[in-house]
Amino acid sequence: MNETIKADKVMDLKGLPCPMPVVKVSKGIKEVAVGQVIEAISTDPGALTDFPAWAKTSGNQILKTEQSGKEIHFFIKRLS
Amino acid sequence: MEKRIREELLALFKSKLSRPMEMYLETCARCGICTEACHAYASMPLPKYTPAYRAEVVRRIYKNYFRWQGKTVPKAGECKKLDETIIDELKEAAYSCTGCRRCMVYCPFGIDTQQIMSIAKLLLVGAHAEPELLSLLADVSISKGESIDSFKEGFLEGVKNLEEEVVEKWRHEAGRTPIPTEVVGAEILYVALAGAHSIIPAAAIFNAAKENWTLSFFEAVNFGAFVGDPTKTKIIMDRIINEAKRLKVKEVCICECGTAFRVMSQLSGSRPFKVSSITEVHSRYLKEGRIRLDKSKFNVPITYHDPCQIARNGGVIDEPRYILSHLTDNFIEMSQDPKYNWCCGGGGGLVALGEETLDFRMKSAKVKAEQISKTGAAILATACENCHTQLSNLNEHYKLGMNVQFLSSLVSDALAK
Numbered sequence: 098m099n100e101t102i103k104a105d106k107v108m109d110l111k112g113l114p115c116p117m118p119v120v121k122v123s124k125g126i127k128e129v130a131v132g133q134v135i136e137a138i139s140t141d142p143g144a145l146t147d148f149p150a151w152a153k154t155s156g157n158q159i160l161k162t163e164q165s166g167k168e169i170h171f172f173i174k175r176l177s
Numbered sequence: 178m179e180k181r182i183r184e185e186l187l188a189l190f191k192s193k194l195s196r197p198m199e200m201y202l203e204t205c206a207r208c209g210i211c212t213e214a215c216h217a218y219a220s221m222p223l224p225k226y227t228p229a230y231r232a233e234v235v236r237r238i239y240k241n242y243f244r245w246q247g248k249t250v251p252k253a254g255e256c257k258k259l260d261e262t263i264i265d266e267l268k269e270a271a272y273s274c275t276g277c278r279r280c281m282v283y284c285p286f287g288i289d290t291q292q293i294m295s296i297a298k299l300l301l302v303g304a305h306a307e308p309e310l311l312s313l314l315a316d317v318s319i320s321k322g323e324s325i326d327s328f329k330e331g332f333l334e335g336v337k338n339l340e341e342e343v344v345e346k347w348r349h350e351a352g353r354t355p356i357p358t359e360v361v362g363a364e365i366l367y368v369a370l371a372g373a374h375s376i377i378p379a380a381a382i383f384n385a386a387k388e389n390w391t392l393s394f395f396e397a398v399n400f401g402a403f404v405g406d407p408t409k410t411k412i413i414m415d416r417i418i419n420e421a422k423r424l425k426v427k428e429v430c431i432c433e434c435g436t437a438f439r440v441m442s443q444l445s446g447s448r449p450f451k452v453s454s455i456t457e458v459h460s461r462y463l464k465e466g467r468i469r470l471d472k473s474k475f476n477v478p479i480t481y482h483d484p485c486q487i488a489r490n491g492g493v494i495d496e497p498r499y500i501l502s503h504l505t506d507n508f509i510e511m512s513q514d515p516k517y518n519w520c521c522g523g524g525g526g527l528v529a530l531g532e533e534t535l536d537f538r539m540k541s542a543k544v545k546a547e548q549i550s551k552t553g554a555a556i557l558a559t560a561c562e563n564c565h566t567q568l569s570n571l572n573e574h575y576k577l578g579m580n581v582q583f584l585s586s587l588v589s590d591a592l593a594k
Contacts, residue, residue: 112374114372114374114566116398117566119317120310141371142339143370143396144371145332145335146321146394150317150328153320164334164338167338
């Protein structure tokens with residue numbers, strides 16, 4: 098099912114040095130309300146392992162991961 | 178502070194009291210030689226930024242609980258109780274020190290302030306007063322290690338998307354995968370960072386050297402070490418050790434990340450593989466004639482910042498210079514002796530804390546910015562992600578007008594076909 102998710106905040110994390118994608122998404126998620134969604138865009142393959150691990154650790158939920166060419170789009174819902 | 182908490186913290190303190198640590202805590206003669214060795218003090222001359230002052234914060238707790246002074250004359254013996262009031266002092270001391278160990282090479286007794294600060298960091302972890310973000314990053318690395326099988330597929334797809342750029346840098350050869358993974362019996366397990374910039378140039382160089390290599394599923398950096406938690410440091414390190422053992426590799430090559438290299442090369446104990454920095458591997462390829470570089474690629478002066486954890490603390494000093502001698506005839510040394518090079522000002526977890534520490538990092542590294550500026554170089558190369566970020570921040574803040582580059586990127590851009 099190709100569900101469209103509307104993001105409340107979009108974060109461009111492309112090409113950032115280590116560990117800024119996780120640092121920025123950790124701060125970004127606190128800037129939306131519980132239940133809202135951020136879309137984080139990265140071009141780093143490591144994000145595909147880092148973000149799910151971060152979501153698990155921080156208690157948030159990755160609703161969907163889309164790879165579009167070199168870009169990876171994470172839709173993350175703030176749970177707590 | 179509750180008695181139980183204090184006792185737990187003192188148990189943590191005691192766990193750090195090795196013979197060398199006791200020597201560091203017992204020996205300071207207050208000669209003051211370390212004072213101006215610290216980039217933070219040299220840039221902002223406040224007593225709290227001297228290595229001896231930082232060490233004294235920990236030393237006074239030591240005297241109070243582990244030496245005769247505390248039991249007999251605590252007031253006269255410069256002792257300090259371990260309570261809530263000292264937590265802020267420990268934090269200021271630990272997180273204004275980048276662990277660069279420049280003070281140690283100047284100290285006539287070789288007192289290792291970085292090691293003393295490891296006690297401060299551990300006490301902060303025990304008191305749940307450490308920077309929350311560093312612990313989160315360490316926990317993310319641990320979680321990844323526990324669930325790697327469920328993340329592998331996505332990672333492999335992401336890596337596949339980089340192959341085209343690798344081949345652009347170095348031609349694809351029949352029968353070879355541009356970015357190999359899960360190769361049992363490979364000569365080298367390359368441990369990168371999350372970013373594509375840490376994978377693409379390295380892959381091109383491995384392929385140019387016809388290396389039998391394989392890419393790790395894990396990131397090299399160890400946030401457990403940054404936050405000063407030995408248990409987490411070991412768990413994060415063991416993910417890579419276990420992967421290397423499973424794949425039966427002969428060598429683990431750590432990407433351009435100073436802390437990752439120091440932790441893996443100095444804290445991993447006895448292991449059935451060799452540990453190298455990527456700079457050592459590239460230097461070796463040049464010596465063995467496995468890669469050649471086109472010197473005409475860069476026609477501007479190049480200088481090199483020695484990352485503290487790779488050079489002063491890791492001994493990799495000649496190798497980057499050997500590489501640079503193949504890249505340019507216009508190399509400019511930054512300091513007379515690389516062992517005494519100024520720290521970039523971003524180590525010890527400060528860069529990972531991002532904008533929270535930016536103001537301190539810029540002010541405390543003023544001497545570094547001046548040192549870089551004096552070289553007159555156009556390209557500022559380094560071999561550490563942390564340093565690269567900090568140097569890029571300094572470049573912008575002090576308007577240095579440099580082109581900050583990873584050494585491995587220069588190598589991959591200059592590969593001679």
